[in-house]
Each structure stands twice: as C-alpha cells, then as structure tokens.
Amino acid sequence: MTEHSAAINAEEAQAEWRRLVETALKGRSFESLVSQTADGIAIQPLYDKAEPSRRALPRRTGPWRVVEIVDHPDTAAALAAVLEARNGGAGGISLALRGSISARGFGLPSDHLAAILEQIDLTRLPLRLDLPPGFAREMFAIIHRLLARHPGGGAGIDLDLGLDPIGDFARSGREEALIPSADLGRHVAGLKALGLDSPILRADGRVHHEAGASEAEELAAVLATALSHLRALESAGLELEVARQRLGFLLVADADQFLATAKFRALRLLWAEIEAACGLAPRSVRLDAETAWRMTSRRDPWVNLLRNTMAAAAAAFGGADAVAVLPHTAPLGLADPFARRTARNIQIILRDESQLWRVADPAGGAGGIEALTDELCDKAWTLFQEIEASGGMAAMLKTGAWQVRVAATRARREKAIATRTQPLVGTSVFPLLDETAVAVLAPAPPEPSPEEASELAMRPHRLAEPFERLRDRADRFRQRTGREPTIFLAAIGRPADFTARANFAAALLAAGGIRLVGEAGHDDAEAVVAGFAASGADGACLCASDADYASGTLATDVARALREKGCGLLLAVAPPKVHQEHLGAASLDELLHAGLDAVALLSRLHERIGVGS
Known part of the structure; x- marks a missing residue:
C-alpha cells in the first residue's frame, strides 16, 4: 500500500467514525465532545497518531x-x-x-x-x-x-x-x-x-x-x-x-x-x-x-x-x-x-x-x-x-x-466547581453522608484569616472547600439539635419514571449535608402529604418525569396540599423549561436542575432550614 492510499484510507475511516459519532449523539453537536482546559486549550475526542514534534531531553535512566x-x-x-x-x-x-x-x-x-x-x-x-x-x-x-x-x-x-x-x-x-x-x-x-x-x-x-x-x-x-x-x-x-x-x-x-x-x-x-x-x-x-x-x-x-x-x-x-x-x-x-x-x-x-518506569x-x-x-x-x-x-x-x-x-483563573474554576460542571467525586457528586472518620495524629489547625496575610500574598486553597463549609454547617446543626437537616421526597408516578431525578436530588442535597428521605412514588396528593407529615422533614421536593408533570394537575395539587400541611420549603426537580410550562402554579421555592450554582442553592436552603453559618 502506498503512502497516498494509506492516507486516503485513514481519512475515510475517520469520516466514517465521525458519522457514527454524530448518529450516537442524537442531535447534539460534535463540538459538545470537545472540552476546554483552564488555558483555553481544546481537548478533542480523538487524535491521530503523532510523531513527537519536540523531543524531550534525556531524563532519568532508571526508576524515579x-x-x-x-x-x-x-x-x-x-x-x-x-x-x-x-x-x-x-x-x-x-x-x-x-x-x-x-x-x-x-x-x-x-x-x-x-x-x-x-x-x-x-x-x-x-x-x-x-x-x-x-x-x-x-x-x-x-x-x-x-x-x-x-x-x-x-x-x-x-x-x-x-x-x-x-x-x-x-x-x-x-x-x-x-x-x-x-x-x-x-x-x-x-x-x-x-x-x-x-x-x-x-x-x-x-x-x-x-x-x-x-x-x-x-x-x-x-x-x-x-x-x-x-x-x-x-x-x-x-x-x-x-x-x-x-x-x-x-x-x-x-x-x-x-x-x-x-x-x-x-x-x-x-x-x-x-x-x-x-x-x-x-x-x-x-x-x-x-x-x-x-x-x-x-x-x-x-x-x-x-x-x-x-x-x-x-x-x-x-x-x-x-x-x-x-x-x-x-x-x-x-x-x-x-x-x-x-x-x-x-x-x-x-x-x-x-514497572511504569521501564519506558523512557x-x-x-x-x-x-x-x-x-x-x-x-x-x-x-x-x-x-x-x-x-x-x-x-x-x-x-x-x-x-x-x-x-x-485570581481570575481561580474564580473561573470556582464557578465550574459550584455548578458541578467540574465535579468533585465524594464532595460535590456522590457525597457520602454516613462516612466513617479517619485517624490523624493531630487535627489540622485553623487556617490564618485573610486579614492576617499581606495583600500581595498568594493564598492556598482546595477545590472542595466551598462544599466542605456547607457540610461543616450541617454537622454543627446536627450537634446542636440532635437531628440532621432533611427534605422529603414527594415522588409522583412509578419508580422507573422518577428514580433518576430522585438520585440527582439526593446527591445534590447531600453535597450540603441535607438528607433526602422517602422512597415510594405516589398517585394522589393525600398519600404524599401523609408521607411528608410522618417524615418530620424540613421541606419537600417534588420529583416526577416530564410527562407526569405535564399530565393533569397532580403536581400542582401535591404542591398546594403540602403548603396547606405546613410545608414551608418546597423544591422540585425539573428542567427550567418544564417548570415554566407546567409548574408555574406550584409556587416553588427552589428548582433543582443540572447546571445550577449548587453552592448558592445549598446556602439558601441552609438559611431556610435554620442550619446557620
């Protein structure tokens, strides 16, 4: 095979791959697979084999x-x-x-x-x-x-x-x-x-x-x-x-x-x-x-x-x-x-x-x-x-x-952390509410306050700190009151319809130390209200599929019944478009959806629940 024919075959293979990818994306653009680094460098989903254009200098010849x-x-x-x-x-x-x-x-x-x-x-x-x-x-x-x-x-x-x-x-x-x-x-x-x-x-x-x-x-x-x-x-x-x-x-x-x-x-x-x-x-x-x-x-x-x-x-x-x-x-x-x-x-x-050191x-x-x-x-x-x-x-x-x-680079990254577009496993996504404490010889001392540092000092930080502060507040609330902050899952319909959104809500709330309680789906407002009253939760979260939100008035009926039962904090899991079209009458306090500022949302929930600072 000549170099020319090989190049043609490679181009045809890449074109076919691109076609299959666009089919799998189901309407999303190919560019949705391209991510950006903090420096604005595009990370492509696929690269050709490359000959090193700039050879690194000789390095260690043995193990690091x-x-x-x-x-x-x-x-x-x-x-x-x-x-x-x-x-x-x-x-x-x-x-x-x-x-x-x-x-x-x-x-x-x-x-x-x-x-x-x-x-x-x-x-x-x-x-x-x-x-x-x-x-x-x-x-x-x-x-x-x-x-x-x-x-x-x-x-x-x-x-x-x-x-x-x-x-x-x-x-x-x-x-x-x-x-x-x-x-x-x-x-x-x-x-x-x-x-x-x-x-x-x-x-x-x-x-x-x-x-x-x-x-x-x-x-x-x-x-x-x-x-x-x-x-x-x-x-x-x-x-x-x-x-x-x-x-x-x-x-x-x-x-x-x-x-x-x-x-x-x-x-x-x-x-x-x-x-x-x-x-x-x-x-x-x-x-x-x-x-x-x-x-x-x-x-x-x-x-x-x-x-x-x-x-x-x-x-x-x-x-x-x-x-x-x-x-x-x-x-x-x-x-x-x-x-x-x-x-x-x-x-x-x-x-x-x-044996990772074997290859230079x-x-x-x-x-x-x-x-x-x-x-x-x-x-x-x-x-x-x-x-x-x-x-x-x-x-x-x-x-x-x-x-x-x-500081500007840090601020952009902190926004990505807060919106969870840059997820932190175990902290902002898949948080573990019932974790076991690990042993240390001595606890970390308090960090110096910003007032103690020079204005020119570059202060260290960890990405998880905003969510850790939320969890710490929730821990202090539990120590003070003897209970943890909770939200009742007001699920409507079959589990197959609402489970994905329920899991989303549970993980989002847990990132702030708030537990989502209740599991069963309901077909009438009375059953939801009874479950909420029995839970003793600080609020409730409507959770259903788009179809269930759109069909009839059950969601708004549940919301109205919860309010009448004394629910002072009412959330829902739904895209903003669905909220606008079908949940306007529900008088929600907060809407949970992908891409929101989770740190700001959880801070507001803490304030409403009385978690404190």
Missing part, C-alpha cells in the same frame, strides 16, 4: 525516586518517621519545616534543623528541604557548619536545599523574603567550594498551583522564577554552566492525568529553549513532583487515594525524577503511619509492580498528549514572555498583576 514528606513537629517523632520511610521503601525524604508550604500548620521547628541533620546519614538517604520564608540566612549557616564537619564536605551528599526566595515572596507577600543577588551568589559559591553539587535554588510551582494557577500559568511562573535565579547567580559572578547546576524544579501533579503528563514534558522542552537562548547546550534538569494539595478533600478522604494514584502516574509518565505523594488524610491533620505508608505504597506499586517516554507519539504538550508549550511561552516584559517574576508580584491574573 519515591519521596516521603516528613512534617512531624517533634524531632524524635520526625526521626522515627524518616527511619520508617526508609525501611518502607522511600528513596528520599522531604523534610518540612514549620511555616513551609508543605507543613500545613505542622512541620519541624526551624531551630531543630541542625539537630536532625546531624542524625541523618545524608550519604545514604537523599534529602529535600522545605523552608519557611525568611530562613535562608540561618539555613546557609547550618549547612556550612554541617558540611565543614563532614568527612569529604559535600561530596557524595544529595541535599536539595529547596531555596526559592521568589516563591517565598509570592507566599508571604513580603519583599524581605527576597535575597540580594550578591548574598545568594556568595552562599552558593561557598557551598560549591565545600563540594555540594546538589540543587540549592528551586523554581517551585506549588505556591502558584495552590493559589489557583492554570497549567500554563504554573509553567510560566516556574520558568520565570528559574531564569531569575539563574540571572542572580550570574550577576554574583558564577558562570552560567555552574549556576544552572544549582537549580531544581518542582511541579504539581494532579488527577488530570493527560494534562499533568503534558505539563511535565513541556517544562523540560521550555527550559531547554531558555538554556539555548543563554548560549548553553541544553541538558536534563532535576524535576521533582508533588501531588496536588488543591485537589484533596476532607470529606470522603479515601477518594484522595484515587486522585493521588492518577497524579503519581501522570508525573511518572511525564518524566519526573522524584515524586512525593501527600497522605490521603493530609487535609484533616497530621498523617498517621498508616496514611504515610499508603502514600508511599501507591508509588511503590506503580513503579516496582507495574511513554507519552511519545500519543497524539493527544503530544498535542497537549505542544499547546501548553505555546501558551506557557507566551505568558513567560509577558512576565519577562513586565520586569520578571518578582517585579510582577510586587505590582500584584500576577496575583490578579491567577
């Missing part, structure tokens, strides 16, 4: 490193956790100091860092530090003393110091977190003289991701930060070849597997462009991954295990050199040994049992991921150039322009 985060505030307990992690299969430790981005209200006190470093064999266990803003001077002094006493200095030690002054400024909003180039260069040169070849400066995407950044925004911020670090070291007198070896990168991996994989691949390609523009021969970079804090949920936290598995696999497919998985209980508090072991074992199963670039040639990689590169590069034109990352943060941009 399994990293465990140790954030216990007690030094002895932290050391025990390090030992347990190492014996349990971790190949590296991320040590979180109090006030660092991964400490989440816990973390080792900064003045204990020297003591714990003295008790860890750094030649046998790679260590990554997560530092609080403003701790650079003390950290450099501690590491200088440590290496000066260590036989051979820094030779043979893998110690990633994780210093990101620009990221610290973004987190705190305080310019004093920035470090003068001369001081930075002096410290880096001093550590190099002691033989430390590990990364010292980090371009960290977590602060941007947790504040709401899109994939392209996170990439652009990391690139601009890394370039600022490179310039600072060069201006302090270090050669570029030496300076780039002191840089490390950290990106966030979330549960959108294809997009996360494309993001990691894009980072290597984009940084290679920058290195080439600096007159350097591109070489592989140190690229770490951490699963997303933003995607975790406090409700039904077992779903976090699934999210973390997808995220860890995405980072591995994208070529991360090391991956840290957050414990599934992290949003609830300090993880216990079981949660930390589970986080560790997710990676061990993916790496050692599933698993996504290479996959049309969808190659296309996403290229489009992310284009979007991120354009945004990176905008940052550079504004004077660099620090300059853009000082004006607040970057914070405004990321």
Whole structure:
C-alpha cells in the first residue's frame, strides 16, 4: 500500500467514525465532545497518531525516586518517621519545616534543623528541604557548619536545599523574603567550594498551583522564577554552566492525568529553549513532583487515594525524577503511619509492580498528549514572555498583576466547581453522608484569616472547600439539635419514571449535608402529604418525569396540599423549561436542575432550614 492510499484510507475511516459519532449523539453537536482546559486549550475526542514534534531531553535512566514528606513537629517523632520511610521503601525524604508550604500548620521547628541533620546519614538517604520564608540566612549557616564537619564536605551528599526566595515572596507577600543577588551568589559559591553539587535554588510551582494557577500559568511562573535565579547567580559572578547546576524544579501533579503528563514534558522542552537562548547546550534538569494539595478533600478522604494514584502516574509518565505523594488524610491533620505508608505504597506499586518506569517516554507519539504538550508549550511561552516584559517574576508580584491574573483563573474554576460542571467525586457528586472518620495524629489547625496575610500574598486553597463549609454547617446543626437537616421526597408516578431525578436530588442535597428521605412514588396528593407529615422533614421536593408533570394537575395539587400541611420549603426537580410550562402554579421555592450554582442553592436552603453559618 502506498503512502497516498494509506492516507486516503485513514481519512475515510475517520469520516466514517465521525458519522457514527454524530448518529450516537442524537442531535447534539460534535463540538459538545470537545472540552476546554483552564488555558483555553481544546481537548478533542480523538487524535491521530503523532510523531513527537519536540523531543524531550534525556531524563532519568532508571526508576524515579519515591519521596516521603516528613512534617512531624517533634524531632524524635520526625526521626522515627524518616527511619520508617526508609525501611518502607522511600528513596528520599522531604523534610518540612514549620511555616513551609508543605507543613500545613505542622512541620519541624526551624531551630531543630541542625539537630536532625546531624542524625541523618545524608550519604545514604537523599534529602529535600522545605523552608519557611525568611530562613535562608540561618539555613546557609547550618549547612556550612554541617558540611565543614563532614568527612569529604559535600561530596557524595544529595541535599536539595529547596531555596526559592521568589516563591517565598509570592507566599508571604513580603519583599524581605527576597535575597540580594550578591548574598545568594556568595552562599552558593561557598557551598560549591565545600563540594555540594546538589540543587540549592528551586523554581517551585506549588505556591502558584495552590493559589489557583492554570497549567500554563504554573509553567510560566516556574520558568520565570528559574531564569531569575539563574540571572542572580550570574550577576554574583558564577558562570552560567555552574549556576544552572544549582537549580531544581518542582511541579504539581494532579488527577488530570493527560494534562499533568503534558505539563511535565513541556517544562523540560521550555527550559531547554531558555538554556539555548543563554548560549548553553541544553541538558536534563532535576524535576521533582508533588501531588496536588488543591485537589484533596476532607470529606470522603479515601477518594484522595484515587486522585493521588492518577497524579503519581501522570508525573511518572511525564518524566519526573522524584515524586512525593501527600497522605490521603493530609487535609484533616497530621498523617498517621498508616496514611504515610499508603502514600508511599501507591508509588511503590506503580513503579516496582507495574514497572511504569521501564519506558523512557511513554507519552511519545500519543497524539493527544503530544498535542497537549505542544499547546501548553505555546501558551506557557507566551505568558513567560509577558512576565519577562513586565520586569520578571518578582517585579510582577510586587505590582500584584500576577496575583490578579491567577485570581481570575481561580474564580473561573470556582464557578465550574459550584455548578458541578467540574465535579468533585465524594464532595460535590456522590457525597457520602454516613462516612466513617479517619485517624490523624493531630487535627489540622485553623487556617490564618485573610486579614492576617499581606495583600500581595498568594493564598492556598482546595477545590472542595466551598462544599466542605456547607457540610461543616450541617454537622454543627446536627450537634446542636440532635437531628440532621432533611427534605422529603414527594415522588409522583412509578419508580422507573422518577428514580433518576430522585438520585440527582439526593446527591445534590447531600453535597450540603441535607438528607433526602422517602422512597415510594405516589398517585394522589393525600398519600404524599401523609408521607411528608410522618417524615418530620424540613421541606419537600417534588420529583416526577416530564410527562407526569405535564399530565393533569397532580403536581400542582401535591404542591398546594403540602403548603396547606405546613410545608414551608418546597423544591422540585425539573428542567427550567418544564417548570415554566407546567409548574408555574406550584409556587416553588427552589428548582433543582443540572447546571445550577449548587453552592448558592445549598446556602439558601441552609438559611431556610435554620442550619446557620
């Protein structure tokens, strides 16, 4: 077969596929299958096989490193956790100091860092530090003393110091977190003289991701930060070849597997462009991954295990050199040994049992991921150039322009979360009202109020928080009154006709901690009213098929009878068009339908029921 005839056959096959798809859509447009990322990149339902248009640089030649985060505030307990992690299969430790981005209200006190470093064999266990803003001077002094006493200095030690002054400024909003180039260069040169070849400066995407950044925004911020670090070291007198070896990168991996994989691949390609523009021969970079804090949920936290598995696999497919998985209980508090072991074992199963590391670039040639990689590169590069034109990352943060941009992206995503067009399993869809509490060593401390933070600070958030606040209110109502808020299912007709809508209503109400009670369908208003009276519910919800709503006056009769029986809160499950045509006389308080703002609706229901704030 010639190339020409093969191309014709491929076009005919795709045309036939398109025809079959349009038939299956039953009147919906083909474009309804196309989704959009936060950066406006179209996700097509089908891609052709692709030859990699931009080859990723050589990456790790063996398995990625399994990293465990140790954030216990007690030094002895932290050391025990390090030992347990190492014996349990971790190949590296991320040590979180109090006030660092991964400490989440816990973390080792900064003045204990020297003591714990003295008790860890750094030649046998790679260590990554997560530092609080403003701790650079003390950290450099501690590491200088440590290496000066260590036989051979820094030779043979893998110690990633994780210093990101620009990221610290973004987190705190305080310019004093920035470090003068001369001081930075002096410290880096001093550590190099002691033989430390590990990364010292980090371009960290977590602060941007947790504040709401899109994939392209996170990439652009990391690139601009890394370039600022490179310039600072060069201006302090270090050669570029030496300076780039002191840089490390950290990106966030979330549960959108294809997009996360494309993001990691894009980072290597984009940084290679920058290195080439600096007159350097591109070489592989140190690229770490951490699963997303933003995607975790406090409700039904077992779903976090699934999210973390997808995220860890995405980072591995994208070529991360090391991956840290957050414990599934992290949003609830300090993880216990079981949660930390589970986080560790997710990676061990993916790496050692599933052998995901065996293929150097698993996504290479996959049309969808190659296309996403290229489009992310284009979007991120354009945004990176905008940052550079504004004077660099620090300059853009000082004006607040970057914070405004990321906040706009966050607001668009929050709208999608509220309307459940971006569903959160276990939180906004398929919520579990009767969940069992999970164990933590200590509950999460209250988050600082916005008034305590600088106006320029990029505040972290989790996607599930609006629904979690609703559930918390419902829990307090139950504790205060001894009962849970309930709505009675005023179902009309046969179960086959109303069950789908009843399930929709039950899940929607449960997302706010409200239980839908009652199951049977009814054929007359008296039976519905009797069921409502016996339930003691706070309101009722009409539920029927479009045909039953349209046939006769039963729905409006039921509504009128419920009102007469004292029902002060009346809902219905129906499309807006059906409500307009057939339920106008029912005098409903709320209409439940796909696409509504669930957070706003549930907040109004809480107010009507008396759940409180």
